[in-house]
Amino acid sequence: MTALLEVTDLELFYGDAQVLASVSLQIPQGGIVAIVGANGAGKSSLIRAIAGIERPGAGKIVFAGRDITGLESHVICNLGIGQVAEGRQLFPTLTTMENLAMGAMLPRARAKMKQMMDEVFELFPLLGERRKQLAGTLSGGEQQMLAIGRCLMGRPELIMFDEPSLGLAPAIVQQLLQAIRKLNRQGLTVLLVEQNVGVSLKISQHAYVLENGRIVMSGSGGELLNDDRVREAYLGL
Amino acid sequence: MNRRANRLLAALGAVLLVLPAVADNYLLSIVTLFLFFAYAGQAWNIMMGFAGQLSLGHSLYLGVGGYAAGALYFHFGIGPWAGLWLAIMICALSGAAIGALAFRYGVSGVYFTLLTIAFAEFTRVGFDHFAWVGGSGGMFLKVAERDQIDLLNLRGTPAMFYYVILGLAAAAFALSGWLLRSRAGYYWQAIRENEDAAQALGINTFHWKILAITISSAMTAIAGVFSAFYYGNLFPEQIFNMSRSIEIMLGPIIGGIGTLFGPILGAALLTLVAESTTEVVAALGWETPGIKQLIYGIVLFVVIVLLPHGVWPALARKLKVTK
Numbered sequence: 001m002t003a004l005l006e007v008t009d010l011e012l013f014y015g016d017a018q019v020l021a022s023v024s025l026q027i028p029q030g031g032i033v034a035i036v037g038a039n040g041a042g043k044s045s046l047i048r049a050i051a052g053i054e055r056p057g058a059g060k061i062v063f064a065g066r067d068i069t070g071l072e073s074h075v076i077c078n079l080g081i082g083q084v085a086e087g088r089q090l091f092p093t094l095t096t097m098e099n100l101a102m103g104a105m106l107p108r109a110r111a112k113m114k115q116m117m118d119e120v121f122e123l124f125p126l127l128g129e130r131r132k133q134l135a136g137t138l139s140g141g142e143q144q145m146l147a148i149g150r151c152l153m154g155r156p157e158l159i160m161f162d163e164p165s166l167g168l169a170p171a172i173v174q175q176l177l178q179a180i181r182k183l184n185r186q187g188l189t190v191l192l193v194e195q196n197v198g199v200s201l202k203i204s205q206h207a208y209v210l211e212n213g214r215i216v217m218s219g220s221g222g223e224l225l226n227d228d229r230v231r232e233a234y235l236g237l
Numbered sequence: 238m239n240r241r242a243n244r245l246l247a248a249l250g251a252v253l254l255v256l257p258a259v260a261d262n263y264l265l266s267i268v269t270l271f272l273f274f275a276y277a278g279q280a281w282n283i284m285m286g287f288a289g290q291l292s293l294g295h296s297l298y299l300g301v302g303g304y305a306a307g308a309l310y311f312h313f314g315i316g317p318w319a320g321l322w323l324a325i326m327i328c329a330l331s332g333a334a335i336g337a338l339a340f341r342y343g344v345s346g347v348y349f350t351l352l353t354i355a356f357a358e359f360t361r362v363g364f365d366h367f368a369w370v371g372g373s374g375g376m377f378l379k380v381a382e383r384d385q386i387d388l389l390n391l392r393g394t395p396a397m398f399y400y401v402i403l404g405l406a407a408a409a410f411a412l413s414g415w416l417l418r419s420r421a422g423y424y425w426q427a428i429r430e431n432e433d434a435a436q437a438l439g440i441n442t443f444h445w446k447i448l449a450i451t452i453s454s455a456m457t458a459i460a461g462v463f464s465a466f467y468y469g470n471l472f473p474e475q476i477f478n479m480s481r482s483i484e485i486m487l488g489p490i491i492g493g494i495g496t497l498f499g500p501i502l503g504a505a506l507l508t509l510v511a512e513s514t515t516e517v518v519a520a521l522g523w524e525t526p527g528i529k530q531l532i533y534g535i536v537l538f539v540v541i542v543l544l545p546h547g548v549w550p551a552l553a554r555k556l557k558v559t560k
Contacts, residue, residue: 051437053436053437072441073436073437073439074436074439074440074441076439077437077438077439078439082439083437085433085434085437089431089433089434089437090431090434091426091427091430091431091434092430092431093430094426094430101423102423102426102427102434102435102438103438105420105423105424105427105438105439105440106438106439150438151438154438154439
């Protein structure tokens, strides 16, 4: 399988503090890759670096054969890397439909706005029923669906999820995972960042464990789930 | 906008158009002041109301714009319609430069606001010592022949000034409406509501914030030129003063930040309150210093407490017209 995204020896600093140290990872085309790690391990920073919101100190990021290291975030977004940011980051005073429209402002997506909106409502029928409702008044689960839908409006090839299960009831988390699986089957490549290790390892084909800004372990989801260190450190078993 | 709003707008426009025929010079000067703040408020509203970037230093553009055109007229006899372009250029560049400086280095929120104050303040101090334009002693433009209209040099009757500022306010209104519906309007809304989300969606937040500050400062420059030629004098202590910046933003805040009609309604209400306070205080024979400002402050306070989103959103619901 060819890698859609390849990160090589990525270093990231916030001032003098190093948050990512020689991070290398590959996300195969059409795959689901998980990054697990404790709070503060650098998971969100990794996503922000890939998205171009943070500027890496060193290293290389290649997406679909193109070096995207150091490009501006709006350029990277328009190449087809979407992200569902931590805490959903909706526009609370705008309606569901307006939030979705905001997701289709990219040059690559503008023309297909109507079609994408129909697809989003097909994937999340509940959002269709709430199309005129203000995003701030949606339930936590609906807000997460909207955040994903808004990201899909930009027609990404790679979608990065930052803690999508945060603050959601277990039943809703299951729905969410089903939706992610469905999107993946339709051809979307997924990078999933989660503190909820059990959940993310089950759904992913490959996973990396990030500790203090370094990748300390990697393997298939099943392998990591059976690894004693992972079980002890992240699953409390 | 619906038909009802259009009708209200047409009625307002008609009244304002014929006003000089029936009003005396005193009333005309008050309405001119109202239109001036309606115009400047709309300029400020583009930056804060549309794009969410709070400037407390708009007196900078007012002053630099006024001085640019004023100095050209004073020293070289070049009229304001030519000087206007210099004023716009300098202010747009200053605005863009301040924005670039702030946004490139991640200065945002209150820190950005502090930066806008700082630039206005040190420019004020700079002009205090800028001898070519009179320093702190001020600059005086050739006195207007009040009964002779010289539109080319913007010297003339109160009615002429009135129509000039009426045209400006109407143009600003049209521009604001167009901007709100344009793609820029949507990008600004995203940035104002949640800048992180806007960035995550691939919006070039730097670019659009710079555009907002550039348009806003260029428009404010025109207000500065008008102010310079209307009053015929310029003092750094007055035109660059922070109270000017506050006056500019009071209208949109009272009227409704980010709305199309808010800045105009706010400016009208503020002018009305200020004038009626003066009348009432005079009629009652109160001579306590500061009593006018006190009453004015209390009225503003009450409005903000009762209508925290401004008067226009509440009024629009009552009148059943769109915001």
